Amino acid sequence: MRVAVIGGGWAGMAAAVALAQGGSQVTVLEAARTLGGRARRVPVTGADGAELSLDNGQHILIGAYTHTLGLMRTVGIDVPSALLRTPLALSYADQTGLQLPDLPPPWDALVGVARARGWRWTDKLALLRACAGWQIRGFQCDAHWSVAQLCHGLTPRLLQEFIEPLCVSALNTPAHEASAQVFLRVLRDSLFSGRGGSNLLLPRMDLGALFPEAAARWLATQGATVHTGQRVQQLQHTHTGATEGWLVDGVPFDAVVLATHSTESARLVRAALPSMPQAAQAPMTQWADTAQALRFTAIGTVYALAPHAADTTGMGHTLAQPMLALRPTPQEPAQFVFDRSHLGGPPGLLAFVVSASEQDRATLEQQVLQQAQRQLGLSGLIPLQTVVEKRATFACTPALQRPAVALLPSLCAAGDYTEGPYPATLEGATMSGLQAAQHLLCGQQATAAAPSN
Structure with a gap:
């Protein structure tokens, strides 16, 4: 199966690696000169004239990012060397705040909260009581609740020094606007997923070297090609008998993964609408509308x-x-x-x-x-x-409608904005890439297994 992956960010490179593992012939097309998308290397000249490799944003990972960490290992990254692992800490310069010990859950949270500096016992008991309630309810709540509604009743110190910083760092959305259900999913998978799940993983190398550039080198060993500085202008659906395919700027492929940001993916889908079957045009238009409506x-x-x-x-x-x-x-x-x-x-x-x-x-x-x-x-x-x-x-708001990963049997989207349990994180991006690859590979297997007339 010849697959074009349009976009060389973390989602696109994750999809490309998984497709290559599945035996597909992969071509990655990235518009920028640098791989990584919104988590990429930024070269800067230091005060002494030497070049520094910084990032377009300071990112962190957590121990529960199993899909991302697994992909890093696949493409040859030595994870213990590449990432500094430390227990979860929300510590301030005045030495107040929360720091979890290296213990299995729930003991890490219990001991960490009990030892939290600058917190009164009323703060600590309120947080433990709230966490116990969330766990009893299976980390589920009304889909329309905000994080502020979920945490109503917690003390002002907890809201200011625990809930708000945790929410804005995980969801990049203030607590009064952020989805409580997504927030609970992040808490569940980090604090209650097993020992080390809540650990902070701080990159010791720039974000390009951490995964996308290593993925490109690994893909080259699998016969795949990665092109940078090549923005796709036109996507066209083709159909010959029982076989469908795609023309990407006139080059034929069996399947396509749209791994660009949501607005660009919506543009490409709209451009391909006239060539799609009549029955597919309405749902594809709806997908593009949903993608473009994201804030x-x-x-x-x-x-x-x-x-x-x-x-x-x-x-x-x-x-x-x-x-x-x-x-x-x-x-x-x-x-x-x-x-x-x-x-x-x-x-x-x-x-x-x-x-x-x-x-x-x-x-x-x-x-x-x-x-x-x-x-x-x-x-x-x-x-x-x-x-x-x-x-x-x-903006990860309550009851947000997000675009699906699968559009057609031979067309998928990959990106942290697609439908999934996580907010816009590196883990959400790589999970969407893996899901897109799985959809295409399963479709190929089903086609190969179908009886011929």
Whole structure:
């Protein structure tokens, strides 16, 4: 089966790897010059003139991302070396907050909550009582509830220092707008999926090297081809007798995976409508409408250099931990800061993350530098690069209708926005790619097994 995978982000590369494993002849077509999509390498010139490999956004993984971690191993990534594994922690610079110990669930949560610094016993008991209730109800709730509705009754400290940062980091949507059901699914799979499921996995290499570029090298060994800088302009359905196929910019393929962002995939589907069977045109139009109706939220990442890194551990680290939570306000918007020197980066390199960002780049940078001085005592930071990914994630709102992965027997979509249990995460992207590949491979097997006349 000759398959065109349109898009070389994490979803597209996941689909390509799975299709190649299934024996398909795969061609990946990526419009950008760099693989990775919204989780990619960004080269930056440092203050000393040396080139640094940063990312278009500071991403983290968690131990429960079994599909993503499995794909990394498949394409030759040494996961323990590539990712720094630490227990889940929402710790602040004043040493308050939650940090889970390395214990199997539910003991990690019980002990972590009991030891949480700066929390009163009323806070701790309220959180344990809420978690027990969610577990008893099978982590299910009204599909129309927001996270704020789900957590109504929790103390203000819990809402501000646990629920809100966890929600905005996982769903990139404020708690009063975010889907409670998706939030519960994330909690279930991370905190209650087994030992290590809630661990934070912090990349020690840039996001391109972490999976998509390694996947491209692996695909080359399987006879697949990966093209960058090639934007697909036209998609056309073909039908000869009992055999259907596709022309991608005039090149014939048996099947297609649309692994671009939702708006671009909708454009390609609409372009192909005149060539599709009459019966398929209405559902394909509805799919495109659903994809285009998604609302997106931005993530901003401010990279800055501390000119005189405070060496607290003898290793040139500015912060005592690789990641700290911050207390955001409208004027101080960052929720987290990462000390990249803990992750193999140069001394003094910090990454401030602003989820659900609404500021322009210049304002965001100025506000974050002021926040660093007030909340971390870091003055004189040198701004290095500020990246605002305007379409970083879809807004994960209650009862959101998301487009299906399977469109036709020979046409699939892959992307974190497609129908699935997770918000816009790397795991959601890779899962959608694997699901798209499985759909096409199963369809091929069914066709091969069908009796001929």
